[in-house]
Amino acid sequence: MDALAPTPTILEGPSLRQRLAAYGFDAVTLLVVPAAIFSLLLFVYPFAFGFILSFEPKAGGDWLANYKRFFSDPFLYETIGKTLGLAVPVTLLNLLIAVPIAFRVRLMRRQRLLTTILVLPITLGTVLVAEGLLNYLGPQGWFNRTLMTFGLISQPLKLVHNYWGVFASLVITGFPFTFLLTLSYVTGIDPALEQAAATLGASAWQRFRHIYLPLLMPGFAITFCLSFVQAFSVFPSAVLLGEPAGLTRVISIAAYQAAFEEYDYPMASAVAMIMGFVQLAIVVAVLASRGLFYRGPASGAKG
């Protein structure tokens, strides 16, 4: 044992670098800087810019003129109702179908074929789905043709250039998204919990009701939010498959027209802010109703 032999060491306090390192700031931390700057420049700044711009109406008037115009012009404010009228039923339908299917698919050993097929419409995107449905759901398309062959209808149903065309496209692209999210939550639950419940005498329905549902509720809430936000921002299919001047004039069409047809960027920004606000309001309402406000966003993104 060293008896504390005298040594020439000068005992100095921690250097600035050491103190920074203690708070996690060192050369490695700096690697995040380029991406952070990028995100500030191309995401935060445009958002803030758009927010401020929306209070500087092109045609003059007071700072709220754009918002006043939006909420006084039925051609504009009705877009909120029309968008919600599409997004809410579609999201609910997708979630309601996705949950039982996810529970069934969870039992499959080889899910990959199904998940691969389902990922197709997501990867192909809304433009292609709109293009495909135009023909497929059209009066001469295979869908109507099949229904008539089976004698279910006598006249072709009108399924494109109206509400139902957009609805169908939102189901085709939205259902796989909702389903795959739901599946990842459902498979994330330890099957031993269900087995434990079964040994305690719980029936299939009771196991779902008392074990899975409470555990999955946060996941379902997040799935609903993500799916809703996707549906609420519907754009290409509303133009191509719907009635962009009438029943399916959704809010993103209003924003696009303000920006690229009227070249009124302040108004377009105002519409975009309103669109973002409605999405946020619904998400907050859903998450808050589950007491999830703080946990929600973080775990949602992780899937």
Next chain:
Amino acid sequence: MIRDTTIGSKLWAAAVWTVVGFFVVNLLAMIATVVTSSFATRWLGTWLPIGWTTRWYSSAWSEFQLGDVLLVTFQVVGAVVLISGVLGVTAAYALARRDFAGKRLLVLLFLLPLLIPPITFGIPLATVLYRTGLAGTFWGVVAANLVPTVPFVILVMIPFIEQIDPKIEAAARVFGANTFKLFIHVLLPLLLPGILAALLLVLVRTIAMFELTFLVAGPTSQTLVVALYYAVFAAGVRAVQSIDAMAVVYMVTTLIWLIIALRFVNPTQIVTRAKQQPAH
């Protein structure tokens, strides 16, 4: 897993599979419609076209200048993949390895562009890009597409980097590797599968990214999906089959990369962003 064998649960299972079947059949039929039409000489009021031809492909190729559009598409996608790879992997490494003040805020900042639909932030972004003169240019399109892809790479890579034991890096250091050698001999080989998967997903997403490209692209900087939108939007000007041929070209371009990507990732990852590790 518990399987019930009662009549009720069998009926229930049958009902569930019917819904799945209905969905898949319609989905595949929709795709088949596009493909069939692109090879049709004339297809009106019948189950199948009167005759078959491939001439729509050559006419679509020249009418829509598909050669140029494809070139632009691959240039945009290539630039987006490279830049988001470099920015995303380095940032993910810092976020996975260090805890620092403001980290949660930063992660939230990277999360938002993935949660907010592109059309919502795309309009203010396009406004800024038009003001700076970047909109309509190649780099404007690349910049807009990077907004969701950089965060995407970051969020896919963080769990991937976290699962690599930091002790392995410590071991490399102790045994004499400096930062460069550590990266070349240890980190890069270990991260390669994750980087590959993340970048393939970025590639597929960027080919299919409509909204952002649509909002900022000019005539010489539009990608295939935007060109397809304009073609469908102006339907009636061109033959339907020609547009369908273009749609098939678009599908093939996307699906080739999707198939390659699926060799490295699970399909669910395309939606749920890397949550495939075993539960902790």
Next chain:
Amino acid sequence: MTIALSQFEEVRLDRVSRDFGTLNALRDISLTIRRREFIALLGPSGCGKSTTLNCIAGLLPVTGGAIWLDKHRVDTLRPEERGFGMVFQNYALFPHLNVRQNIGFGLKMRGTLKAEMDRKVDEALSLVRLQGQEHKLPGQLSGGQQQRVAIARAIVIEPPLVLMDEPLSNLDAKLRLEMRAEIRRIHNELGATTIYVTHDQDEALSLADRIVVLRDGVIRQVGTPKELYEQPAHLDVADFMGFRNKLKGRVLSSTNDRAVIDVNGAQIHGIAREKLSSGSSAYAAIRPDDLVVGEPGPNSLAVTVDTIEYRGREFVGTAHSHGGHDFVFRSHVSVEPGSQIHLHAGDERILVFAEPIQGRA
């Protein structure tokens, strides 16, 4: 054997400190390690033993003091510049490199020529008895084999100092004993200076030339295994060395190295290990082995048996006294749970310690 020892005399830690946070802080750790010595850092989790090792390796910066390798100050060097070998707790083998590449990694980083590298890796492979496994990946090896690779990787670079961070904690009990013997054998063959971190006193006692007991970032005692086992300096060291029965009492008298304390009315005579003053609180510490079932008398306490377990050659029992003390004792005869017995220990077998200062217990 050509895996040689680096030529140096000693590694000296001079008042090494690390101030950040409350956990894993170190205060004025001073220690000199001589060439060829095997030192064990022993202590409960959170005592700072791994922090000390990581500071020596350069993986954590020190905030005060210095580390010297003879006349060279090393605490300011980056880990890759120190040239130490390290065996990590879960081995930290490079999962993408095979056994041979893992072992050769350090040599490659140093730019060793291929022929020399092959020769040294071969030697290291035979030293840890892994010939024939050299092209496997770490994932294909058993825990014990991975452990051998980790050791070979650390010694093949002929480091002045080998650092081992709880290297056996991930192995099952049988393998742990086997690898303990292996580490002993390799140390005997090579004589590599080693600092070995563990929380297992058996490991420390059986492997080390000297043991350093750490607690709350402070060195509590340094000594040979025999010194620590027989003469623990403090109550917490005694606790670590197997003195499981600790009876709180009041000092009646103390002379030089003897003390008498009162434990719930019974007089206990023992060896004083710390300065004691009459009337103050103190603890009598006794190993379970040293408690025998006997008759009432001096150094004897009446207890009620709680449980009794058969352990092959003997019985292990637990009991409590009416004063609220719990006892663990060994016995060659079985006693009935619930029965009243007397437990007795010899004067020489009882160590008396002062009441620990709060927060340093």
